[in-house]
Amino acid sequence: MRDNPGSGEENDTGRTPHDPMAGRDTKRRRKIHLPHAGIVVLVGPSNSGKSTLLDRLVAEGVIKRTEAVSSDQFRMLVGDDEYVDWKNRPLSEADVIYAEYQQVSAKAFEAMEAMLAKRCRLNKLTWVDATHLYTEDRQRLIHLARKAHVPVIAIVLDVPEKELLERDARRDYPRGRQRVKQQVQQFKRTLRSIREDGFDANYVLKQPDELEFVRTANPLIVDMGVGIDIIGDIHGCYDEMIELIIRLGYVIEGENGLYRHPEGRKLVSVGDVSSRGPASLPCLMFWQQHCAAGLAYMVDSNHGWKIARYLDGRDVTLSHGDEFVEQELNELEREHGTETAQRVRTDLRGFLLNAPSHLVFSRNGVRQVVVAHAGLRDHFIGKQSKRIQDYCRYGDVDGTDEHGRPGSEGLVRGSQFRRMYRLGT
Structure with a gap:
């Protein structure tokens, strides 16, 4: 007979607590x-x-x-x-x-x-x-x-x-x-x-x-250390990005050509580093290499997710500047060979597919700033799911088109989104 027809559950209290690890070798425990x-x-x-x-x-x-x-x-x-x-x-x-x-x-x-x-x-x-x-x-x-x-x-x-x-x-x-x-x-x-x-x-x-x-620690919460510098959409404008980074005080150190800040500050990208501009591939490789070296962070974005799916072999239509990434990869293969191009594709694929939906930067355990590409509701902060990932990529969307993409009618932009977010909707 079940204790509770609505749940059928009971717990097992009533025993004397003891130390089950007494006398055991804890070093070899799985x-x-x-x-x-x-x-x-x-x-x-x-x-x-x-x-x-x-x-x-x-x-x-x-x-x-x-x-x-x-x-x-x-x-x-x-x-x-x-x-x-x-x-x-x-x-x-x-x-x-x-x-x-x-x-x-x-x-x-x-x-x-x-x-x-x-x-x-x-x-x-x-x-x-x-x-x-x-x-x-x-x-x-x-x-x-x-x-x-x-x-x-x-x-x-x-x-x-x-x-x-x-x-x-x-x-x-x-x-x-x-x-x-x-x-x-x-x-x-x-x-x-x-x-x-x-x-x-x-x-x-x-x-x-x-x-x-x-x-395990929450992978979305990052200690901001001595400080961070947040950079908005770059969209393949590599030269302008480097100029900005230098003006922020970052300098090239070492043989790997990576940029570091003398004070230990780190770069943060809100995504959309590729597409539209003349140098999408250098921008993508810059952020992939700096994130891998622990010198930068980058969150997911709508263009980043499109390129990730393309590199993963999925059926996507490259448009709105995303096609430039494909063109640059083909050019890289012609100039440096298939092996080099495939290595770059593999590195970028893993980097973009695993980009976090958003990041919460803290200091002394206290949240200071949340970085997301398109927006984020209060109760989504510090959490990860498909719904949250899509929200961070596209903003507040109330519908999709026949291909499952966010419908333009449902995308909230600019002051409209800020007004809604402040009201907590």
Whole structure:
């Protein structure tokens, strides 16, 4: 029988926390890299060690206590009681108690998911401690994460049935042999189907004590160091770009011909460095080389994305100056050979395909400036998704043409966009 018809989940509290790493050699543990934000969905029957794992990660300083929520925690917040035992009551009483418990559980999950939505919108990381044995329960969390443009991963704890039963017998509130066996059968079905759920990553763990969990930093947040110089659309005007960079105080150092600032400042491009002007290829190669050397940053843009898809062999129509990039590449091949041209194509392809949608520059951990090509909504800042990537490339678009490109009627430009952005729309 499911505890909550709306979610079918319960977590596994009630055990004494311990240090699972005592006496172990931590140097040889395999690492699991956690997302910087989003939702980590713990999956496993009662007694599989979900709460114990969270206690360990809190003790090790990997996560904060506030980054972990559980279904039992919210049952207590909503209904005062963590667990209600109706099995040893007369049938007339048991039916009423169970119905009330189901009602409390449903409201508890509603409250927990509402709180999760708030944390996701703020780009926080949250671990969810519940059994999550049913597809519909996991899908709700995946949908919640997708709506907020944050990652969602599943960590599945695969524990033998015998051990689950032994642990259940030691609980303050045993779930009972029958329920544990029912959950084990459902868990076996979960193992077969969870890879189709749509998580960004799935980890099935048999010995979580032997693993090391590592937090990853947000790749969109960059420390601005001593300072940055932001340069707008260049569009293939290489000579003018170099003149500007020199006026900003950058000088060529070393045999590689890269520009460096004496004070350590770095260049930042808002994209669209190619197309229209007479020297698209030199501009693209300049930013690719300087970014690779850690001397500059560049964000994605509409022209950059078009060239990236062209270099990736996709079916695109080069126009509005993008065709000049193709012409310059063909000329490079004629003058320097196929091998050189192919190397340049490969370098530029990887560079443009992996350009971030936007970058958040900070100082002392405090955000100072956000760089994007066309625009960005407040709640998109520091997040990455296809929707955000498109928004940063094209601006606020409410439609596409028959080829899937942004429609000109839906593109907001100039003062209209600035006015809308200030109003927070």
